[in-house]
Amino acid sequence: MIDRLKLINEMAVDNGSKIILLVMDGLGGLPLEPGGPTELEAALTPNMDALTSRSSLGLSEVVAPAFSPGSGPGHLALFGYDPLEYVIGRGVLEALGINFPLQKHDIAIRANFCTLDEKGNITDRRAGRIPTPECARRVEILRQIKIPGVEIFVEPVKEYRFVLVLRGEGLGATIPDNDPQLTGVPALPIKGEDAASEKTAAILREWWAEANKLLAGYPPANSCLLRGISNDPGMPRFPEVFKIRSAAVAVYPMYKGVSRLVGMHLIEHNAETPAEEFEVVKQHWNEYDFFFIHIKKTDSYGEDGKFDERVHVIESVDEALPVLLNLKPSVLVITGDHSTPAKLSRHSWHKLPVLLASDTARFGKATKFGETSCVTGTLGPIHHMDILPLALAHSLRLGKYGA
Amino acid sequence: MIDRLKLINEMAVDNGSKIILLVMDGLGGLPLEPGGPTELEAALTPNMDALTSRSSLGLSEVVAPAFSPGSGPGHLALFGYDPLEYVIGRGVLEALGINFPLQKHDIAIRANFCTLDEKGNITDRRAGRIPTPECARRVEILRQIKIPGVEIFVEPVKEYRFVLVLRGEGLGATIPDNDPQLTGVPALPIKGEDAASEKTAAILREWWAEANKLLAGYPPANSCLLRGISNDPGMPRFPEVFKIRSAAVAVYPMYKGVSRLVGMHLIEHNAETPAEEFEVVKQHWNEYDFFFIHIKKTDSYGEDGKFDERVHVIESVDEALPVLLNLKPSVLVITGDHSTPAKLSRHSWHKLPVLLASDTARFGKATKFGETSCVTGTLGPIHHMDILPLALAHSLRLGKYGA
Numbered sequence: 001m002i003d004r005l006k007l008i009n010e011m012a013v014d015n016g017s018k019i020i021l022l023v024m025d026g027l028g029g030l031p032l033e034p035g036g037p038t039e040l041e042a043a044l045t046p047n048m049d050a051l052t053s054r055s056s057l058g059l060s061e062v063v064a065p066a067f068s069p070g071s072g073p074g075h076l077a078l079f080g081y082d083p084l085e086y087v088i089g090r091g092v093l094e095a096l097g098i099n100f101p102l103q104k105h106d107i108a109i110r111a112n113f114c115t116l117d118e119k120g121n122i123t124d125r126r127a128g129r130i131p132t133p134e135c136a137r138r139v140e141i142l143r144q145i146k147i148p149g150v151e152i153f154v155e156p157v158k159e160y161r162f163v164l165v166l167r168g169e170g171l172g173a174t175i176p177d178n179d180p181q182l183t184g185v186p187a188l189p190i191k192g193e194d195a196a197s198e199k200t201a202a203i204l205r206e207w208w209a210e211a212n213k214l215l216a217g218y219p220p221a222n223s224c225l226l227r228g229i230s231n232d233p234g235m236p237r238f239p240e241v242f243k244i245r246s247a248a249v250a251v252y253p254m255y256k257g258v259s260r261l262v263g264m265h266l267i268e269h270n271a272e273t274p275a276e277e278f279e280v281v282k283q284h285w286n287e288y289d290f291f292f293i294h295i296k297k298t299d300s301y302g303e304d305g306k307f308d309e310r311v312h313v314i315e316s317v318d319e320a321l322p323v324l325l326n327l328k329p330s331v332l333v334i335t336g337d338h339s340t341p342a343k344l345s346r347h348s349w350h351k352l353p354v355l356l357a358s359d360t361a362r363f364g365k366a367t368k369f370g371e372t373s374c375v376t377g378t379l380g381p382i383h384h385m386d387i388l389p390l391a392l393a394h395s396l397r398l399g400k401y402g403a
Numbered sequence: 404m405i406d407r408l409k410l411i412n413e414m415a416v417d418n419g420s421k422i423i424l425l426v427m428d429g430l431g432g433l434p435l436e437p438g439g440p441t442e443l444e445a446a447l448t449p450n451m452d453a454l455t456s457r458s459s460l461g462l463s464e465v466v467a468p469a470f471s472p473g474s475g476p477g478h479l480a481l482f483g484y485d486p487l488e489y490v491i492g493r494g495v496l497e498a499l500g501i502n503f504p505l506q507k508h509d510i511a512i513r514a515n516f517c518t519l520d521e522k523g524n525i526t527d528r529r530a531g532r533i534p535t536p537e538c539a540r541r542v543e544i545l546r547q548i549k550i551p552g553v554e555i556f557v558e559p560v561k562e563y564r565f566v567l568v569l570r571g572e573g574l575g576a577t578i579p580d581n582d583p584q585l586t587g588v589p590a591l592p593i594k595g596e597d598a599a600s601e602k603t604a605a606i607l608r609e610w611w612a613e614a615n616k617l618l619a620g621y622p623p624a625n626s627c628l629l630r631g632i633s634n635d636p637g638m639p640r641f642p643e644v645f646k647i648r649s650a651a652v653a654v655y656p657m658y659k660g661v662s663r664l665v666g667m668h669l670i671e672h673n674a675e676t677p678a679e680e681f682e683v684v685k686q687h688w689n690e691y692d693f694f695f696i697h698i699k700k701t702d703s704y705g706e707d708g709k710f711d712e713r714v715h716v717i718e719s720v721d722e723a724l725p726v727l728l729n730l731k732p733s734v735l736v737i738t739g740d741h742s743t744p745a746k747l748s749r750h751s752w753h754k755l756p757v758l759l760a761s762d763t764a765r766f767g768k769a770t771k772f773g774e775t776s777c778v779t780g781t782l783g784p785i786h787h788m789d790i791l792p793l794a795l796a797h798s799l800r801l802g803k804y805g806a
Contacts, residue, residue, distance in 0.1 A: 004467070007470075007487075008469070011470070053437040053438060054437045360433070360746075360747060360751075361433075362433055362434070362441070362753050362774060363433075363434050363436075363437045363438070363439075364775070364778075365438075365775065376778055376779055377778070378774065378775070378778060380462050380754055380778060380784045381784050382468060383468070386467075386468035386469060389468060389469035389470075390468055390469045390752070392469065393469040393470075393471065393751075393752040396747075398469055398470070398471065398752070399471070400471050400472070400473045400750055401466055401470040401471060401472055401473060401476055401486075402472060402473035402474075402475045402476040402486070402490065402491070403473040403474065403475055403493045403496050403497075403631075
């Protein structure tokens with residue numbers, strides 16, 4: 001197969017032009033009723049609407065038709081990687097999300113504290129959602145476990161969630177979760193699917209048995225479930241593949257983590273609102289040529305089924321947009337990583353609206369940025385993994401293919 | 404992998420119906436200002452506009468999103484070949500471009516005269532862009548070089564560029580350029596990457612050493628760089644794959660060359676204007692069933708940034724169009740090989756408008772042929788390599804796939 005990233009890398013030139021990729025998590029929406037607007041269409045977005053006249057709009061598929069993307073595949077696609085070719089395990093995503101300094105061959109595990117009854121059956125897969133300080137206290141206890149030949153790290157995340165990392169030689173990661181996804185049954189046995197993974201599994205069985213002993217006196221979190229056992233997939237590095245100095249401005253750990261995994265620089269900041277995040281970009285404008293900005297709350301409110309709150313987040317992004325526009329990027333892309341319609345309270349498979357503003361865009365006739373106007377946009381139907389190459393092309397960072 | 408051309412070949416039947424593929428080089432354009440028309444939309448094209456009512460329109464990707472195609476990939480795609488699978492080397496393209504009668508196993512090289520200092524370091528990769536007569540004079544000198552076992556051809560191109568062709572037995576072409584793409588350093592050693600290519604490399608090393616001796620007294624062009632070393636990729640032959648008697652009417656050598664490379668018959672003529680080219684088609688109408696017509700100046704004016712001149716070329720094509728329409732082809736396709744918007748003065752990545760006129764088309768509602776109307780055309784979004792199969796299908800030259 002032809003290596004798409006290699007071809008793009010060969011065409012890429014660093015001309016110093018600047019690109020902003022503004023991602024509203026879960027942006028794609030649905031109308032609540034026939035004839036009604038989506039969240040984006042309901043929002044008052046005078047700045048984005050004005051931008052449409054010097055933009056190219058398109059409707060974009062994140063992974064494949066009917067696939068509802070998780071945050072990992074959604075962001076890999078946004079960063080130009082084929083999400084069916086490159087897969088980040090959930091353990092790795094969780095470790096990145098708490099800023100754990102993961103090394104190349106580390107095995108990362110996303111773990112849940114859970115509650116077992118006296119027969120060893122699971123009664124609560126989330127241990128009553130214990131508060132975060134309770135999580136940290138139990139993590140301290142688990143740090144006592146030592147197994148020869150392997151370094152073990154245990155880190156709290158939030159409520160009942162923590163991360164377990166194994167560092168050692170020759171460890172594989174092809175091990176199914178021991179979480180049965182059910183209550184009233186015991187945890188599943190931990191088994192590796194190849195020799196290297198069975199080596200890891202043996203360590204995890206020993207660790208899990210010790211953990212159960214140590215946690216026995218601390219209900220409701222008296223055991224744990226090991227999930228998303230994985231390691232760094234070793235992706236081509238974004239700044240080198242695309243030849244661009246790249247930085248991420250994100251508030252939530254997971255998005256920081258995915259950005260770092262592909263090799264972007266993470267800008268440290270205390271911003272929380274979209275306006276504050278945009279100010280961070282402004283402050284660092286001369287240091288990088290590519291800025292990935294992540295807005296979380298469009299997704300959170302979607303998951304909670306809150307249509308109006310999603311509308312307000314989109315409006316707050318629009319209101320702050322002049323900060324970015326005044327920086328005069330060569331290309332500004334506005335889109336999301338997947339749809340999270342309030343109507344469904346979940347990630348969905350619906351295609352995403354994309355706005356690409358640039359002097360080199362084929363301007364269209366739309367006057368409003370929304371799912372409907374994107375159907376007939378001049379970008380046409382596109383794939384998410386092509387958004388980044390298209391941004392490079394529009395900033396004249398890609399040469400010709402063939403003579 | 405499924406061999407797409409093999410499947411099409413198996414479905415193809417020769418029913419004697421006639422197809423015209425009218426290519427305006429670099430046709431895709433951009434509006435100069437928000438709300439403005441592209442070159443095609445600005446042009447007065449009453450004949451094409453009238454044709455839209457009995458056509459299917461579509462917006463087409465030539466290679467892949469964000470890829471700005473060279474003329475080679477653009478035309479291969481138009482001829483139905485996957486431009487990521489079939490690649491014509493730059494040396495071959497350059498030889499075809501000067502109408503050199505390249506044979507099947509010839510090795511073609513795109514060479515630059517360059518300037519070396521007394522230490523053998525390159526000081527100018529283009530030898531001060533010597534005028535074409537100076538190029539021809541040095542080419543005469545280089546023709547003195549004889550090497551046993553191989554026939555050698557040297558032909559001037561333009562300014563500092565010339566073509567070198569080796570004809571002999573068992574010559575490979577996997578040899579990197581000896582051009583370091585830098586000044587202040589010597590040319591790179593010439594090395595083959597396999598046995599057959601090393602045989603070629605040994606000849607080229609000997610030739611290059613001789614060339615340096617002969618050119619020593621002729622600064623600034625006292626040496627040369629050998630680039631794009633390549634041979635005929637041996638593509639499946641167009642008339643046989645698609646089962647159609649095929650001819651090309653082109654004015655510029657490169658397009659004649661690519662047509663000949665895929666096995667089309669080149670019609671000899673003295674035509675220069677679109678109207679004159681169409682008359683050539685009329686004269687030869689009974690001899691062939693497929694006519695590729697190439698109009699160059701839409702691209703040339705695009706490269707020069709001349710919007711109005713591009714508009715005028717498109718208008719001259721439209722004005723002459725009745726000559727083709729009166730021949731009553733079963734299918735007439737009008738499109739380009741890539742975009743060359745005057746606004747950018749270069750080949751670009753923007754998708755191309757396609758008009759496919761045929762009694763068997765799914766007629767749409769458009770009243771004007773242009774990039775905007777093609778977004779919502781009934782052909783939908785398509786790929787360039789599917790245009791030729793679609794033309795065959797619309798002329799009922801393709802049978803069923805499967806029972």
